[in-house]
Amino acid sequence: MKVALFIPCFVDLIYPQVGVSVVRVLRRLGVDPAYPEGQTCCGQPAFNSGFLGEARNVARHFVDVFERDEWDYIVTPSGSCAAMVSHYYPVLFKDHPGTREPAERIAGKVREFSDFLVNVLEAESAGGRLEGNAVFHTGCHQRRELGVLHEPRKLLSHVEGLELLEWRNEELCCGFGGTFSVKMPDVSSAMADEKIRALEESGADTLISCDSSCLMHLEGRLKKTGHEDVRVYHLAQVLDSGEGRDG
Known part of the structure; x- marks a missing residue:
């Protein structure tokens, strides 16, 4: 199973110890996650504020980073960011054929941390x-x-x-x-x-x-x-x- 780690801004910049704990727990359960270099914000702040163009630019970069490899799952320790990618990337790119399909693929792979542990790893x-x-x-x-x-x-x-x-x-x-x-x-x-x-x-x-x-x-x-x-x-x-x- 190939698992990528998606670290939200709050974890990256304010609570990095949360990311460390996520990796430790996953490894203890037999999963060795990779961290795709170059990942940044998922675009949620701009999206929630109504700046859809700016959010789309950030989201497009996110999709490009996670499309560089084939992942079975993308795990994030944030229900908020997981919802942004899984629910709203398809909305952001529905009228953008060049990015719509990869955005939908990425959206379908994102799982919140506890959801992944219980419903995927069982x-x-x-x-x-x-x-x-x-x-x-x-x-x-x-x-x-x-x-x-x-x-x-x-x-x-x-x-x-x-x-x-x-x-x-x-x-x-x-x-x-x-x-x-x-x-x-x-x-x-x-x-x-x-x-x-x-x-x-x-x-x-x-x-x-x-x-x-x-x-x-x-x-x-x-x-x-x-x-x-x-x-x-x-x-x-x-x-x-x-x-x-x-x-």
């Missing part, structure tokens, strides 16, 4: 050891566009020492929304604070998600609202935890 457990009580936040793209809801929880249920709690309004957006948080910061912060109140009510000491962008937003609000003691992890870091590592 992993019952991916390991991990982390003491604590956690809540899991499902990002909007992962929930509403990919429909990947149970896979992360299945993997977390096998993490030694971790109790996964239910929390109020789990399905609500965290308020990040990419450029939404820049254009409407007050609304964005209020939405994050609602999630934090629910986390506090749950009694959890750990917040986990499959999207580093959501985690960045929520972690920032946690620190600003006096909740510095809450641990914040990407799913890959939790599965990679143990043996002296916290991801």
